[in-house]
Amino acid sequence: MVVIGAGGREHALVRALQRSPQRPEVLAAPGNAGILAQAPAFAADPEELENFAQTAERERVDLVVVGPEAPLVSGLVDALKDRDIAVLGPSKAAAQLEASKIFAKEIMEAAGVPTAAYCTVSSVEAGLRAIESYPAVLKFDGLAGGKGVVIAADEPQARSALAEMLEQRRFGAGSVVVEDFLEGEELSLLALCDGVQAVPLAPARDFKRIGEGDTGPNTGGMGAFSPVPGVSAEMVKEIVAAVHQPVVDELRRRGMPFHGVLYAGLMLGSDGFKTLEFNVRFGDPETQAVLPRLRTDLVDLLLRASREDGLKEARIEWDRRSAVTVVLASRGYPASSSCGDVISGLDRVPDDVEVTHAGTSASAGDVVTAGGRVLNVTALGNSVEEARTAAYAAADLIEFDGRQMRRDIAAGQVERERNS
Ligand SMILES: Nc1ncnc2c1ncn2[C@@H]1O[C@H](COP(=O)(O)OP(=O)(O)O)[C@@H](O)[C@H]1O
Numbered sequence: 001m002v003v004i005g006a007g008g009r010e011h012a013l014v015r016a017l018q019r020s021p022q023r024p025e026v027l028a029a030p031g032n033a034g035i036l037a038q039a040p041a042f043a044a045d046p047e048e049l050e051n052f053a054q055t056a057e058r059e060r061v062d063l064v065v066v067g068p069e070a071p072l073v074s075g076l077v078d079a080l081k082d083r084d085i086a087v088l089g090p091s092k093a094a095a096q097l098e099a100s101k102i103f104a105k106e107i108m109e110a111a112g113v114p115t116a117a118y119c120t121v122s123s124v125e126a127g128l129r130a131i132e133s134y135p136a137v138l139k140f141d142g143l144a145g146g147k148g149v150v151i152a153a154d155e156p157q158a159r160s161a162l163a164e165m166l167e168q169r170r171f172g173a174g175s176v177v178v179e180d181f182l183e184g185e186e187l188s189l190l191a192l193c194d195g196v197q198a199v200p201l202a203p204a205r206d207f208k209r210i211g212e213g214d215t216g217p218n219t220g221g222m223g224a225f226s227p228v229p230g231v232s233a234e235m236v237k238e239i240v241a242a243v244h245q246p247v248v249d250e251l252r253r254r255g256m257p258f259h260g261v262l263y264a265g266l267m268l269g270s271d272g273f274k275t276l277e278f279n280v281r282f283g284d285p286e287t288q289a290v291l292p293r294l295r296t297d298l299v300d301l302l303l304r305a306s307r308e309d310g311l312k313e314a315r316i317e318w319d320r321r322s323a324v325t326v327v328l329a330s331r332g333y334p335a336s337s338s339c340g341d342v343i344s345g346l347d348r349v350p351d352d353v354e355v356t357h358a359g360t361s362a363s364a365g366d367v368v369t370a371g372g373r374v375l376n377v378t379a380l381g382n383s384v385e386e387a388r389t390a391a392y393a394a395a396d397l398i399e400f401d402g403r404q405m406r407r408d409i410a411a412g413q414v415e416r417e418r419n420s
């Protein structure tokens with residue numbers, strides 16, 4: 001089987017697949033220094049859809065697991081399915097759920113999924129007229145690498161954000177969704193879908209800002225933990241029944257059955273939960289905190305999800321322990337990127353701590369940084385506090401020039417655990 005992608009999420013996927021009793025041969029496309037140390041490279045570029053699909057057919061690949069959204073949105077799944085190759089991920093049509101905020105809103109509306117009230121605008125003036133109060137939430141319709149959402153505190157901020165998106169076309173042509181600001185705590189709830197049903201994975205929370213106390217610019221994610229204290233199995237069921245399942249039903253009705261991971265970003269408010277957005281793939285870094293807790297064979301689960309109704313009666317079991325993931329990022333991230341700094345201390349990390357690579361490469365016998373987020377350090381523990389302590393103890397052993405690490409990942413949860 002082939003795992004597409006080059007980040008910490010894909011490294012965690014490769015590890016979890018290799019833990020399967022089926023002992024699969026896992027290949028990476030393209031992988032990174034950490035992934036390639038334990039899985040050989042697959043000889044085709046996923047950006048060249050037809051060539052990739054042809055090569056996969058020739059090599060009799062039994063499953064392709066797509067990590068990032070780009071290949072999904074460009075139609076890699078469709079190209080593979082044309083050749084009857086099993087693949088985990090939605091079709092190009094269903095991937096619009098992530099690629100277009102407007103499409104996601106329309107599906108939610110049609111399926112009766114709780115979400116913030118919204119309207120769509122294509123000019124700055126229309127945008128300002130649509131805002132009823134501040135803070136206001138402005139979302140560029142298309143993919144924007146995590147930079148397309150602005151929470152504007154006042155009118156001047158809203159005006160400049162709208163101008164940047166609609167007039168300067170920072171992310172290309174496209175409209176903007178103006179939606180109500182929601183208060184509460186965020187939750188990432190991912191579900192595995194087989195076109196017919198949605199089966200939840202363990203709940204997680206991620207930390208998007210670069211700075212401690214959730215300050216500074218957004219990043220790809222600086223840490224995560226799973227499960228989320230206070231989010232019961234009952235509540236997970238309720239959310240899947242109100243959010244994931246209706247979306248899967250609606251897409252099926254429209255002739256675009258959803259296979260793969262449906263990731264709902266949710267806001268848990270005092271009056272219940274609302275959906276902020278959908279992603280159509282595993283989250284990064286949530287996956288690094290979720291998969292080490294998986295007790296069910298991932299190969300079997302992903303193969304089932306690739307078949308229509310394959311997850312019927314599937315049960316997913318989880319390690320009861322908590323997992324905490326801490327991200328180490330390179331100097332200047334997220335504004336700029338620093339490469340080539342030698343990483344030391346990887347060999348000192350205890351065996352029961354999982355280090356997954358993101359922006360790393362191999363250079364003359366060293367592992368060096370390759371920009372962006374560099375490494376993820378995940379530890380398990382009998383409490384959030386134990387997991388957190390172990391993750392930071394291991395992360396502190398790993399050094400490189402300019403290393404950035406938030407010290408407060410899951411800190412609030414430890415407080416809460418103590419008080420409960
Ligand atoms: N309606 C909303 N109210 C409050 N905060 C929001 C709202 N929508 C989005 N956000 C915040 O902005 C972040 C990014 O928005 P999201 O819709 O997840 O877009 P993307 O991940 O594509 O950038 C969310 O994680 C959340 O913190």
Ligand SMILES: [Mg+2]
Binds near residue numbers: 265277
């Ligand atoms: Mg998001």
